[in-house]
Structure formats: structure tokens, C-alpha cells
Amino acid sequence: MSMKRKLLILLLGSTMMVTACSQGTANNDVKTENNTSTESEEFTGPKDYRSWTTSMSTFNPHMYTNSKAFSNLGTFVAAMASSDGSNQLTFVPHHASELPTSSDGGTTWTIKIRDGLTWNDGTPLNAATYEYSMKMLLDPKLVNKNAVYMFDTVVVKGAKDYYAGNISWEDVGVKLINDNELQIVLEYPATDLDFFTSLGSLIWPVKEDLYEATMNEDRTSTTYATTLDTTPSAGMFTLTEWITEGHDVHVVNENDPLVKEGYVHLDSINRRYISSSATRSEMFFKNELDQHSLSGDEYTQYKNDPRANPTLSPHVWGYFVNGASENKIMQSQDFRNALHYATPRETICEDVYVLYPSTPYMISTGIYVGDPISGGEYYRDTAPAKAIEEKWATNPDKALELFNKAYEENGGTPVTVEYIYFEGQEDQKRQAEVLQESLENLFGKDRFTLALRAVPPAAAYDLYRSGDYDLGLGVRLANVFNPWATLNVWTSDYADKYITGFENEEFDELQFESVYGSLVNDIKGKGEALARMEELLLEYGAFVPVMQNDNTVMYHERMELSTTEYLPFIGYSTNQLDIISAP
Known part of the structure; x- marks a missing residue:
């Protein structure tokens, strides 16, 4: 499968309809190893997708951080898999009547809202609903965690100041033109793609009277x-059952525009709340769940099963390296680079996690660069990215050379470095033990000791923020289409910074220019800037990358995916699944 995929943005208006004939052909003329379905044998039973999630304590879109939870709510724009079987990502109007547009280069945006939208109780939903929702999202008293969607990556004028309580709502760049139109004014110009994947896809409405x-x-x-x-609903599905410690049920909303346009084939989604992977596995293979993520030995056993579908993560896991630690050896760049070259990432991935690819780089293979309207490519397929991968590949000989140099500069006295991993995570404990054994054997147990420390995840990240650590396992999340924006976590003035000692004016400037300045529309320049930013981080040794958590998901053979190819941003678009046979 080529790593280069052309992504299309289809300008679909509210009058677009997908014919039942074309949908029937695409969805029913399917053959798999385990079943055959033809047009004459179309499944007419209830299409209930038996899914799972770990838990749900709230469906408040202002507070919850998992956007996958809100199939019961609509947005201005929906990211969907193409309905013609071409395996392409499309952006279509959802609550908007057409895709948002800008006539001044991306600073001022017009969003037109469809007529006739309602909540599940029949209450009208219009542009005023969205204005209220954004005002409450940014409310300085509520301090909603998802307020960041209004000023990172795309920055709404005045949003951050209003959130801080410094200005009035009238000074924020959200203007209600009429019941069917909003105007959004930004601090900096944004591309179509950035607007669609931020404000377009991450602003959900709330029902004013109930709120x-x-x-x-x-x-x-x-x-x-x-x-x-x-919990009101106004999306492709309506929440009809919810036991906070057990399960929820979503039933298709026949009045939703995208349901009317033929994008949704399910009748319902029945989600069980299951935190144990072993339990999920047992239920899947007992035919009680329709989806299961493989890991470890299961991956080895089932990776070639026709039901197995690989994913592509935009995130790279590894460990943070505190160059500002009071531990003197940590302040040596040679030592930090020695850790990078010495880390047995290949062994960790093969022996501990089995399915995850090792990564000597910080920007994953899931990151896409270029203009997806006219074409682009995955960053790691570019020449600068390939050069970085080659330069920073695991190299024990080079690691030992650098350690010896740092050791002598440190006075030639034995050193101990502490490594934090997450408490209760058996795989992470094994990863830490593999790292400990490998580093101590390479550097010499008489000269180097890696002390392991198990810490709850939240407490670990607090230690990273305070700088009270040497090495610590973790991840910083990345935006598939705008990695420059999510690299702001490494800028000198980032508000929620993990202390690593890394501060670099060149990095700060490149990050700003790529997201807000002269490089916003310069595809080639942004690609070169991304490579330089990655190189600066690796040279300093702020983070040692280890693996990319590319999971493999098994879907029951009765499920037909909307795309046979994993797509950036939406994966396999599970809201568009079809069911072609009984359980």
C-alpha cells in the first residue's frame, strides 16, 4: 500500500443526495472469507453495532476530551470517508449548509447554518445556538477544558482574552449575523484544512435552556x-440509554442531514464500558463485540486475519529527558544524545509491544504535509525526513562513544539516573526493565545505574511540569495535518510546558511562522521547517522517541467498513459502518 494518498475535499451542498441504488451496490456486493452477501441476499435485520469504550462520565462537549464520543452531536463540518468506494477523506457540511468560506485569505470566515435543524425534543437549532455554545465554551467562570479549541490551532480573535476574563463577549470574533449565519474573525489567517479540522469539526452545540x-x-x-x-442530541445518532457505569445506546437520527444524504447505514450503536483488554478480547471472540484492538501475542496470531485492519498513529511515545535536572550528568548534551542512540527501541517494540514500529524520529509516519486539496504526502516520505531517520537511527557504538565523553567530563564518577514509568502498566514496566538492562550493560554497571520508579500517569506528568525528574515515559499528541501547531508544546513560552531545558529561538520562530506567519501557505517551506524543528529537538535531546502506537483493529466479519484504507483524521470512519449479516 502506498504511503501517498490523495485527499479530496468535496464541496457538497445540502441538496446532495446519495442514491439508494449506488449505496446498495457498494454495500451489498461484498465477499469475505467468512461470508458472502449479494444484492439478492441483502441483510434486513437490525443493524446494531456492538462497540465499546472505557467509560463515559459526561457528554458535555465543553468538558470531555474525546471527540469520538459525540456522534449524538453535529458540527459545522463532518470529516467522512467518500461514499463512492474510492477510499478518500472528504469534508462535508453537517449543520452548516455549505462548507465555511473566507473571502480575505483566511482571516474572516462565514458559516451558514441549515434550515430546519432541531434537537431531539424538536427545539430549533440555529446559528444563535452555536453562538451561545461558543460563548459558554469560553466562559471565564466555567473554565472549560475544551476552550482551547477556540484558540489552538486556529485563534479566534479575542477568545483567549475573554477566557481570561479580560474583555467582553462583544470584543470576541464571533458574530451572529442572523439565525442562519455566523461570522468568525481570526487573529491570524487559517487554511481551509486547518479551519475545517479545528473550529469546523471541534465545536459542538449545547442546548441553551438545559445548559x-x-x-x-x-x-x-x-x-x-x-x-x-x-443530555440532548442533535447529530447522526440520538442517545437513548446511558448507565454511567455500564453502557450507552445511540439510535440513528433520521432527521440528521448526513443520515438523509446516505452516509449512515447503522440503526444503532450499543457501547459497553470495558476497561480490561482481556475482557474485550474474550467478548470479541465469543461474538459479543464487533470490534477489538489487538496487542501482544494476539497481534502475532491474528495480524494476517482478513478481519484485522492496521491503523496509523500521528503520535510517537518515548521518554522526556530533563536537561535542566539537578543531576549533573543530565545537563550534558553528549549524555542525552548517548541515551538516544543507545535506546533499544527495536527490542522494546518487538519483545514487549510486538505490533508497534520503532521510531528513531519524533514526527510519526502518520503526519501528512502538503495541500490535501491538490495533493500532498506523508512527512516521513520526504527527503529531509528520511535523512533525519537515517542520521538518528539506533547506534550502540556511537552511544558508547558519547557516554564515555560525557562520563569523563562529569569527573569519571559513577552516575545514577532515574526513569519514571506509569504505575500499573505491565508493558511499560517491562519496557523500563529492557531499557535498564540494555543501558547498564552498554555503559557499564560499574559506571551507570538506571533506577526505575513507578508513578501514576497524572502524577508523572505533574513531575515533568515541575522538572522534578531525570527521564520520564510519555507522549505529546500531534495533529495529523498540522504538526507545526502541536509542536507548540516545545516553544519557550508554552503555558503547559514539560521542563526539559529545551528553549530555542530558531525553533520558536519556525513554529510561529508555520502556524501563523509567512509559511502558512508555503507548502515546501513548511515541510523544510518541520524537518529543521525535528532536528533541533533531537540535537538537544529533549525527548528520546521509542515507538509509534499503530494499533491493529479487528472488526467482526459481519461489519463492512466505509473505507478499506486507513484514512488520516478519521481512520475507518466507524459511524459509516454497515452490517451485512446477523451476529
Whole structure:
């Protein structure tokens, strides 16, 4: 499979319809190893997708951080798999009547809202609903965690100042033109792609009367969407059952525009809340779940199964390296680079995680660069990225050379470095032990000791923020289409910085120019800037990359995927699954 995929943006208006004939042909003329379905044998039973998630404590889109949860809510724009079987990512209007547009180069945007949208109780949903939703999202008293969607990556004018309580709502760049139109003014120009994948896809509406009714007296919190009765729906599916410690059920909303246009084939989604991977595995192979993520020995056993579908993660896991630590050896760039070259990432991936690819680089193979409207490519397929991968490949000989140099500069005295991993995670403990054995054997147990420390994940990240660590396992998340934006976590003035000692003016300038400045529309320049930013991070040794968590997901043979190819941003677009046979 080529790593280069052409992505299309289809300008689909509210009048677009997908014919039943073409959908029937695409969805029913399917053959697999385990079943055969033809047009004459079309499955007419209930199409209930038996899925899972770990838990759901709220459906409040202002508070919850997993956007996959909100199939019961719409957005301005929906990212979908093409309906013609071409395995392409498309952006289509959802609650918007057409894709948002800008006439001044990406600073001022017009969003037109469809007529006739309603909540599940029949209450109208319009542009005023979205204005209220964004105002509450940014409310300085509520301090909603998802307020960041309004000023990172795309920066709405005045949004951050309003969130900080410094200006009035009238000074924010969200203007209600009429019941069917909003105007959004940005601090910096944004491309179509950035707007569609940020404000277009990450702003969900809330129902004003219910939101107000569940507000506490001093308006500092709301219990909105914490029970079934306080959770309204206005999306492709309607939430009809919710047991907070057990499961939820979503039933297709026949009034949703995308359902009417033929994108949704399911009748319902029945999600069980299951935290144990072993339990999920048992239920999948007992035919009680329709989806399961493989790991370890299961991956080895089933990776070639026709039901197995690989994913491509935009994230790289590894460990943070604190060059600002009080531990003197950590302040040596030679030592930090020695850690990079010495890390047995290949052994860790093969022996511990089995399915994850090793990564001597910080930008994953899932990161896409270029203009997806006219074509682009995956960053790691570019020449500068390939050169970085070759330069920073695992190299024990070079690691030992660098360690010897740092050791002598440190006075030739034995050193101990502490490594933090997440408590209760057996794979991470094994990873730490493999790293410990490998580094101590390479550098010499008489000269180097790696002390392991198990810490709960939240507490570990607090230690990284405070700088009270040497090495610590973790990840910084990346945006598939805008890695430059998510690299802001490494800039000198980032608000939620993990202390590594890395501060670099060149890096800061490249990050700003790529996201907000002269390089925003310069595809070639942005690609070169990304390579230089990755190189600066590796040269300093701020983070040692280890692996990319590319999972493999098994879908029951009765499920027909909307795309046979994993697509950036939406994966296999599970809301578009079809069911072609009974369980």
C-alpha cells in the first residue's frame, strides 16, 4: 500500500443526495472469507453495532476530551470517508449548509447554518445556538477544558482574552449575523484544512435552556450532559440509554442531514464500558463485540486475519529527558544524545509491544504535509525526513562513544539516573526493565545505574511540569495535518510546558511562522521547517522517541467498513459502518 494518498475535499451542498441504488451496490456486493452477501441476499435485520469504550462520565462537549464520543452531536463540518468506494477523506457540511468560506485569505470566515435543524425534543437549532455554545465554551467562570479549541490551532480573535476574563463577549470574533449565519474573525489567517479540522469539526452545540437549568448558583459549573435526562442530541445518532457505569445506546437520527444524504447505514450503536483488554478480547471472540484492538501475542496470531485492519498513529511515545535536572550528568548534551542512540527501541517494540514500529524520529509516519486539496504526502516520505531517520537511527557504538565523553567530563564518577514509568502498566514496566538492562550493560554497571520508579500517569506528568525528574515515559499528541501547531508544546513560552531545558529561538520562530506567519501557505517551506524543528529537538535531546502506537483493529466479519484504507483524521470512519449479516 502506498504511503501517498490523495485527499479530496468535496464541496457538497445540502441538496446532495446519495442514491439508494449506488449505496446498495457498494454495500451489498461484498465477499469475505467468512461470508458472502449479494444484492439478492441483502441483510434486513437490525443493524446494531456492538462497540465499546472505557467509560463515559459526561457528554458535555465543553468538558470531555474525546471527540469520538459525540456522534449524538453535529458540527459545522463532518470529516467522512467518500461514499463512492474510492477510499478518500472528504469534508462535508453537517449543520452548516455549505462548507465555511473566507473571502480575505483566511482571516474572516462565514458559516451558514441549515434550515430546519432541531434537537431531539424538536427545539430549533440555529446559528444563535452555536453562538451561545461558543460563548459558554469560553466562559471565564466555567473554565472549560475544551476552550482551547477556540484558540489552538486556529485563534479566534479575542477568545483567549475573554477566557481570561479580560474583555467582553462583544470584543470576541464571533458574530451572529442572523439565525442562519455566523461570522468568525481570526487573529491570524487559517487554511481551509486547518479551519475545517479545528473550529469546523471541534465545536459542538449545547442546548441553551438545559445548559442554563443545570448551572450552579454562582455559574462556575454545570451538570449538563451528566445524566440521560440532561443530555440532548442533535447529530447522526440520538442517545437513548446511558448507565454511567455500564453502557450507552445511540439510535440513528433520521432527521440528521448526513443520515438523509446516505452516509449512515447503522440503526444503532450499543457501547459497553470495558476497561480490561482481556475482557474485550474474550467478548470479541465469543461474538459479543464487533470490534477489538489487538496487542501482544494476539497481534502475532491474528495480524494476517482478513478481519484485522492496521491503523496509523500521528503520535510517537518515548521518554522526556530533563536537561535542566539537578543531576549533573543530565545537563550534558553528549549524555542525552548517548541515551538516544543507545535506546533499544527495536527490542522494546518487538519483545514487549510486538505490533508497534520503532521510531528513531519524533514526527510519526502518520503526519501528512502538503495541500490535501491538490495533493500532498506523508512527512516521513520526504527527503529531509528520511535523512533525519537515517542520521538518528539506533547506534550502540556511537552511544558508547558519547557516554564515555560525557562520563569523563562529569569527573569519571559513577552516575545514577532515574526513569519514571506509569504505575500499573505491565508493558511499560517491562519496557523500563529492557531499557535498564540494555543501558547498564552498554555503559557499564560499574559506571551507570538506571533506577526505575513507578508513578501514576497524572502524577508523572505533574513531575515533568515541575522538572522534578531525570527521564520520564510519555507522549505529546500531534495533529495529523498540522504538526507545526502541536509542536507548540516545545516553544519557550508554552503555558503547559514539560521542563526539559529545551528553549530555542530558531525553533520558536519556525513554529510561529508555520502556524501563523509567512509559511502558512508555503507548502515546501513548511515541510523544510518541520524537518529543521525535528532536528533541533533531537540535537538537544529533549525527548528520546521509542515507538509509534499503530494499533491493529479487528472488526467482526459481519461489519463492512466505509473505507478499506486507513484514512488520516478519521481512520475507518466507524459511524459509516454497515452490517451485512446477523451476529
